[in-house]
Amino acid sequence: MATGRTHRPATRSRGIPEATVARLPLYLRALTALSERSVPTVSSEELATAAGVNSAKLRKDFSYLGSYGTRGVGYDVEYLVYQISRELGLTQDWPVVIVGVGNLGAALANYGGFASRGFRVAALLDQDPALTGRTVAGMAVSHTDDLERIVTENGVSIGVITIPAGGAQQVCDRLVAAGVTSILNFAPTVLSVPEGVDVRKVDLSIELQILAFHEQRKAGEDAVTPAADLPVPPHTTPRKGPDGDVPAVMPA
Incomplete structure (x- = not known):
């Protein structure tokens, strides 16, 4: 394949x-x-x-x-x-590396939908020596020191970053230098990549904030008071303008 x-x-x-x-x-x-x-x-x-x-x-x-x-x-x-x-491109085999085997990385590694959609998790990488060799989703975790070798040996072109923001750009640079041309970024930061490299950002906190905005808007709409029933703001008095009766806000 x-x-x-x-x-x-x-x-x-x-x-x-x-x-x-x-x-x-x-x-x-x-x-x-x-x-x-x-x-x-x-x-x-x-x-x-x-x-x-x-x-x-x-x-x-x-x-x-x-x-x-x-x-x-x-x-x-x-x-x-x-x-x-x-x-x-799902009729092809796409080897993927996941960098960061914390809770999110481990959850992605265990996701059963990758294989049925043309993606094969080729390696799991983490910088924590305590995780090296540990089995996650039936696969031994490798240390990030081996990133370049693993990318080259497996012909990886897609990398998934699931580490904190502080180290994401460095990992991204290493992935790109090793030949990765597409990155799925879960780190809460914007990555800088050269032309020809595609980045898709997944920020769960941003998605939740957008949902919170819509919830607040819906709650506000439910509590809207008709304009005719609104009280006159303080320091506001009607006055006659050049075109007739025009409400005007007067200084305090």
């Missing part, structure tokens, strides 16, 4: 927009669920609902793949699973 080092997904060369690429995994997840239920075909409306997008956007996205479905029938589920998997 081909490895990630020598093969890259074709999405960029085919001119597929990044926004479309970001939605392809959503479509694939919905299609995989349909396939597991032995559903042969699906309409654009049904698939869009399952993926959480509108049907017009879905049809536009699929047009970049050259897939237009059949009028009155819909899309062939199995073919779309294959087509999207191919575009995402």
Whole structure:
């Protein structure tokens, strides 16, 4: 099976927009669920609902793949699973290294969904000597001193960083120098990488803060008082302006 080092997904060369690429995994997840239920075909409306997008956007996205479905029938589920998997590069074997085997790193290592989606955890690395040799998810943890050797020997092109912010950039630099060209960053910091290296940042605290914003907004909307019932602020008095009666805020 081909490895990630020598093969890259074709999405960029085919001119597929990044926004479309970001939605392809959503479509694939919905299609995989349909396939597991032995559903042969699906309409654009049904698939869009399952993926959480509108049907017009879905049809536009699929047009970049050259897939237009059949009028009155819909899309062939199995073919779309294959087509999207191919575009995402999931028909290849992508060896991945996880740097940082704390709670988050260990949880990722134990995640069973990687293998079924084309990703193989090739190595677990940590700088703590106490963790070296310990078995996590059926794999012995290696020391970060061996990072370059492990990346080279396994043909790794994707690295996952799950360490504190302070050491993330140094680890990132070492991964890139060793040949890694894509990084999934869980550290709460922005990484600087050269052109040609892709970084995807996952910051759980930011996502929670965004949710808190929406919760606060919803709570505020529930407590809104009609404008006519609002009290007049202090130091405010109506006065007649040049265009008629205009409320004006007067200085104290």
